[in-house]
Amino acid sequence: xxxxxFGLVYLSSLFAVAMLSGIFSLSAASLYLVMDAVDVAFTxxxxxxxxxTVLMLGTLALTTRRxxxxxxxxxxxxxxxxxxxxxxxxxxxxxxxxxxxAAPINHHVAVRYIEKSGIEVGPPNIVTSxxxxxxxxxxxxxxxVIFTAAIGVMALMGRSRKPRRKQKKxxx
Amino acid sequence: MLSRKxxxxxxxxxxxxxxxxxxxxxxxxxxxxxxxGFQAGVIFASAFILYSLIFGAHAARLAAxxxxxxxxxxxxxxxxxxxxxxxxxxxxxxxxxSVLASNPLLGQHIGISLIEFGVGTTVAGAxxxxxxxxxxxxxxxxxx
Numbered sequence: 001x002x003x004x005x006f007g008l009v010y011l012s013s014l015f016a017v018a019m020l021s022g023i024f025s026l027s028a029a030s031l032y033l034v035m036d037a038v039d040v041a042f043t044x045x046x047x048x049x050x051x052x053t054v055l056m057l058g059t060l061a062l063t064t065r066r067x068x069x070x071x072x073x074x075x076x077x078x079x080x081x082x083x084x085x086x087x088x089x090x091x092x093x094x095x096x097x098x099x100x101x102a103a104p105i106n107h108h109v110a111v112r113y114i115e116k117s118g119i120e121v122g123p124p125n126i127v128t129s130x131x132x133x134x135x136x137x138x139x140x141x142x143x144x145v146i147f148t149a150a151i152g153v154m155a156l157m158g159r160s161r162k163p164r165r166k167q168k169k170x171x172x
Numbered sequence: 173m174l175s176r177k178x179x180x181x182x183x184x185x186x187x188x189x190x191x192x193x194x195x196x197x198x199x200x201x202x203x204x205x206x207x208x209g210f211q212a213g214v215i216f217a218s219a220f221i222l223y224s225l226i227f228g229a230h231a232a233r234l235a236a237x238x239x240x241x242x243x244x245x246x247x248x249x250x251x252x253x254x255x256x257x258x259x260x261x262x263x264x265x266x267x268x269x270s271v272l273a274s275n276p277l278l279g280q281h282i283g284i285s286l287i288e289f290g291v292g293t294t295v296a297g298a299x300x301x302x303x304x305x306x307x308x309x310x311x312x313x314x315x316x
Contacts (some may be wrong), residue, residue: 153302154305
């Protein structure tokens with residue numbers, strides 16, 4: 001994953017970058033699978049590696065395949081990025097080790113979900129009952145976000161063929 | 173268009189029905205295994221995208237016309253929010269599925285199935301709409 005990430009930064013052929021981001025997503029999905037987060041891995045493989053690669057390629061076909069190289073000063077962005085990265089790494093030092101049963105995240109609502117969701121909600125897949133029932137509002141919000149995204153694309157690029165041609169004829 | 177390459181054409185024709193079937197499986201089996209509306213919608217849409225890559229966007233538009241995908245897009249959200257309103261009308265809180273049936277567990281099950289179906293419909297509609305719009309504007313670009 002690290003190699004693909006560096007490749008993403010260094011390559012200037014955007015076609016290769018789109019492919020590499022697909023590979024990055026796929027390896028992220030395998031990582032989630034190793035960490036037993038099957039639902040997340042599933043989503044990452046379908047959305048990250050599948051759909052978004054196709055959409056990236058569509059965008060490339062609309063725009064251009066080469067990246068514009070900028071001649072601006074590159075020191076400031078580098079400083080900001082390294083400072084943020086160092087801060088994040090510093091923050092992980094305080095985190096409990098992965099899978100630690102004494103970690104706060106395993107004592108808050110997770111216990112209740114694991115113990116009660118079978119009785120209160122029913123489905124054997126706890127992820128589904130959390131997503132759809134306990135966190136129903138959040139999921140409604142997510143669906144609305146997707147809806148809004150599609151509406152936005154439609155507003156920006158939709159109404160595609162005939163009206164535009166008419167406009168051009170009018171202008172001509 | 174790639175429809176003249178016979179290997180691609182035959183393989184994609186073989187693959188598309190299982191992809192659609194798998195999407196429905198993921199949709200309705202999300203209670204028991206991994207999966208749910210989001211993944212199912214994306215898989216369902218990817219079958220359409222494969223179809224339009226191989227057979228051209230024109231054929232895909234015949235299979236999924238834009239009025240249909242737009243209806244799917246909005247009906248999914250409406251179904252989700254409608255379940256919430258229905259639970260309120262039946263005396264519960266917003267999105268409290270337990271009141272949907274006499275047995276709370278059955279109510280939860282009905283509610284979750286309905287909203288997952290809404291999620292799947294919206295996601296599939298959104299993905300197909302976005303892809304076909306991209307494709308349409310690429311064609312426009314070529315015409316110019």
